[in-house]
Amino acid sequence: MTNPSPRGTYLTISEALRARIAEGAYPDGLPSEAEIGRxxxxxxTTVRRALRALEEAGDVTTVAGVGRQVGGGSQVAPYKRIMTELLDRIRTGDLPAGARLPSEAELSESYGVARGTVRRAVHELEGAGHIHARHGVGRFVGPAS
Known part of the structure; x- marks a missing residue:
């Protein structure tokens, strides 16, 4: 068994990451917990404590489906991007009332995301009343979206 790391190691790691953030080393987001740990x-768990310290200080934010980003980053969760784009298509008339939405598989392939991500976006639009599902048939744009 290897020796445990000394107390406060997470602070050393968070300071090293903070310095890299200040240098602009992570424009596309921080590495994974596993990479930082290696x-x-x-x-x-030590890495998670270091990242939590950065989050509490506002240096890092976590974006669902994207990962940890430098605080104030402009990344948006993939399901929200899909929701926004579908809603824009509905509002511009590209998907008029009564039009059938592409299938989950088609949307998943066109956006390059997992079906679960598409399913979440579509579920949010259904909850807001913009689209409705017909069992065994598909999802359709609701009236007056």
Whole structure:
């Protein structure tokens, strides 16, 4: 068994990551917990404590479906992007009232995301009343969306 890391190691890691953030080293988001753990030779729980310290300080934010981003980043969760784009198509008339939406599989392939991501976006639009499902037939744009 390897020696446990000394107390406060997470603070050292968070400071190292904070310095890299200030240098602009992570424009596309922070590396995964596993990658950070390998780099610093620590357990994932130590990495999580370091990242939590950065989040509490506002240096890092977590975006569902995207990962950890530098605070104030403009990344949007993929399901929200899909929702926004479908809603724009509905509002511009590209998908008029009564039009059938592409299937989950088609949307998944066109957006390059998992079906669960598409399903979440579509479910949110259904909940807002913009589309409705007909069992065994498909999903359709609701009236006056």
């Amino acid at each position: 780099e610093f030779g620590v357990a994932r």
